[in-house]
Every structure is written in structure tokens, then in C-alpha cells.
């Protein structure tokens with residue numbers, strides 16, 4: 001017990017000095033569990049996050065926009081893979097992670113339980129949802145767990161095009177016909193508040209924040225990140241000539257930040273708890289993809305085993321001939 | 323904690339970003355065999371011209387030193403400053419050396 005405590009002290013001093021923790025280093029069991037939970041939730045979010053956008057790939061309004069959307073969705077699949085790999089370095093298997101998701105035991109970002117109703121949603125999602133994700137991910141590039149930090153660096157490099165392509169869609173619609181502009185405004189109205197919720201509950205209701213900050217897993221609190229996002233995004237809304245759907249929004253000179261209205265946390269907890277508009281649909285789509293891919297996984301493995309056996313046999317022949 | 327025998331094995335991916343540079347670890351992925359691992363590595367780790375050559379190596383083949391051995395393995399080189407050029411005082415007049 002005494003030894004455990006001194007190990008924990010050493011670990012704390014180590015992360016306090018901004019050192020990175022690598023997979024084989026000693027770490028408190030709770031740190032390992034927290035990292036597995038956070039990284040796997042993040043991975044699931046990337047994977048489930050492909051679904052609302054995949055909804056529009058076949059209906060993209062031009063070949064250009066279809067290519068861009070395909071590339072973006074493919075990136076998100078890659079992000080899921082980088083993150084699952086990072087989680088696996090902590091001693092959990094990919095299968096367990098996927099089982100947890102499909103069985104509904106794992107969480108993913110609640111934003112992906114909202115429907116994408118129009119093409120303008122591809123704009124709002126790229127701009128706001130990826131934008132909010134980027135704010136969080138830029139912070140996580142400096143997280144204390146090495147493999148997670150490295151995955152974040154790679155992801156952040158790829159993300160910036162996601163936000164820009166979304167904003168471009170919004171610019172085109174906002175500068176288009178009155179109907180197109182109304183579509184853009186409608187998408188903004190529906191995605192604004194859920195995007196602010198992406199940063200998680202307010203600091204005074206976020207029990208894990210203090211420990212995560214102490215271990216340098218997080219560098220900023222939910223409320224700090226949310227405020228930064230609002231401050232950065234409001235001018236972008238103004239540039240589009242659209243309205244933020246918040247009558248309380250106003251610049252606070254004294255604080256040097258925008259004040260904004262109360263967030264409906266009841267809605268957030270409902271969606272997190274499985275009662276969002278698309279929770280069941282998303283998991284069902286994941287389950288179907290998993291089941292439909294089963295024969296491919298099995299066939300690939302059978303093929304690999306057959307070839308390995310054949311090459312082992314031919315090596316045996318060569319050895320006995322010699 | 324454990325993988326079922328039917329799970330695809332894990333591979334480590336190394337990418338050479340351009341000729342003249344060494345292959346560098348990019349990440350890992352699961353694949354049933356080496357050929358598929360290479361193809362997936364191309365799709366996953368070189369979507370933006372990050373590479374001109376890829377190595378994939380079964381993760382199980384990697385032999386790593388243990389963090390517990392850090393002291394005995396690497397500390398001995400810390401007290402040998404004479405292996406570094408700055409250890410030697412050479413007058414400026416001699417020129418760059």
C-alpha cells in the first residue's frame with residue numbers, strides 16, 4: 001500500500017512536469033480506466049459520426065461536393081481507427097471496444113443522435129460540430145497519454161478541412177436564393193445548441209473534470225472550451241449574415257467574452273441517456289454494418305490461414321528436399 | 323483483455339515520407355494478413371501524400387525494452403559528456419570544427 005502511494009506521487013510529479021505517459025509505464029489503475037473510457041468514447045464518436053453525414057453522400061448537389069463529403073467521412077473512419085489503436089495500447093482489445101458500443105454500454109458524442117434533415121446540415125455539421133470537436137481536440141494534442149496525444153495531432157491536421165468545407169457550404173447557401181439562405185438559418189438553428197452541449201456539462205456538474213485536469217488529460221474545462229467556441233463562432237455567423245438562435249447573446253465588454261443564454265441540460269441528459277431523436281437508428285445502423293461485414297471478416301481470415309498453411313507446407317518441402 | 327483467436331492480428335505501420343528519410347512509426351491497424359495490412363495502411367495512413375513507402379510489421383514481433391530498465395539501460399550515457407562536441411574548448415581562432 002505504501003509503495004502504491006509513493007508510485008502515485010511519482011506519477012503525479014511526472015505528469016505535473018508535463019511528461020508523457022507511454023503504454024508500458026506504470027500508471028494508477030484509475031488513470032488507465034479513465035483513459036480507456038475517454039479514448040474509446042472518442043473513437044465511437046468518430047465512427048458513429050460517419051452516419052449522419054453518410055446520409056447525404058448519394059444526394060450531394062454536385063460531384064465536387066460528393067467527393068468532398070466522401071473524403072471527410074472517410075477521414076472520420078480513419079480517426080476512429082487511430083483512436084481505437086490508442087485505446088488498445090492500454091490493454092483492451094478492439095473486439096471488447098466494439099462489443100461495448102454495439103451492446104449500448106459505451107457512450108459516444110450525443111450530437112450524432114440528431115438527424116441531418118437537409119443539405120444545409122452538411123454545412124452546419126462541418127462548421128459547428130467539427131468546429132467544436134476541433135476546439136476539444138486541439139487541447140488534447142497536449143494530453144498526458146502519449147498515444148492519445150499523437151492520435152490527436154494527426155487528427156487535428158486532418159480536421160481543419162472538415163470545418164472549412166462545412167463553412168463553404170454555409171457561405172454558398174447564405175449568399176444564395178432566399179430559400180437557400182433560410183435553409184442555412186434553419187440548419188444553424190437546429191445545430192447551435194447541441195454544438196454547445198458537445199463540450200459537456202457545466203464545470204460545477206462535471207465530477208471528473210478536476211481529476212482529469214490534475215492528471216493533465218484535459219487542459220481546459222468544459223466551460224472554458226465552450227466560451228472560446230462561442231467567441232470564435234459568433235463573428236463567423238455574422239459574416240454569413242445569419243442569426244445565432246439565442247436572444248440572450250451579447251458581447252460583454254467587461255468580461256471580454258460573449259454572454260449567452262442558458263443551455264437546456266435536460267435535453268442533453270435525455271439524449272445521452274438514449275432518448276435522442278436518432279439513438280436507436282444509429283446503433284441499429286452500426287449493428288447492421290457489423291453483421292453485414294461478418295462474412296468479409298471471416299473470409300479474409302480463412303484466406304489468410306489457408307495461404308499461411310500453404311506457404312508453411314511449401315517451406316517444409318524445400319527443407320526436406322535440401 | 324484478450325483477443326479471440328478469430329480476431330485479425332495487429333500490425334505496426336511505418337511510413338517513409340520521402341526518399342532520403344527513414345521509415346517512421348505512424349500507428350497500427352488490424353488486418354488478416356500482410357498484404358491486406360499494407361493496403362489498409364495505404365488507405366489509413368497515406369491519404370494526403372504522407373508517404374512513398376510503407377512497412378508493416380506484426381506487433382507481436384516487436385521486442386521492446388521495459389520502462390523499468392530505463393535506468394540501467396540509458397543512465398550510463400548521461401555521465402559521459404566527453405562524447406559531446408561541446409565538452410572540448412577549442413579557441414575561436416581555429417575556426418569552425
Ligand SMILES: [Fe+2]
Nearest residue numbers: 046075076079
Ligand atoms: Fe474526426
Ligand SMILES: [Fe+2]
Nearest residue numbers: 076130159162
Ligand atoms: Fe471531422
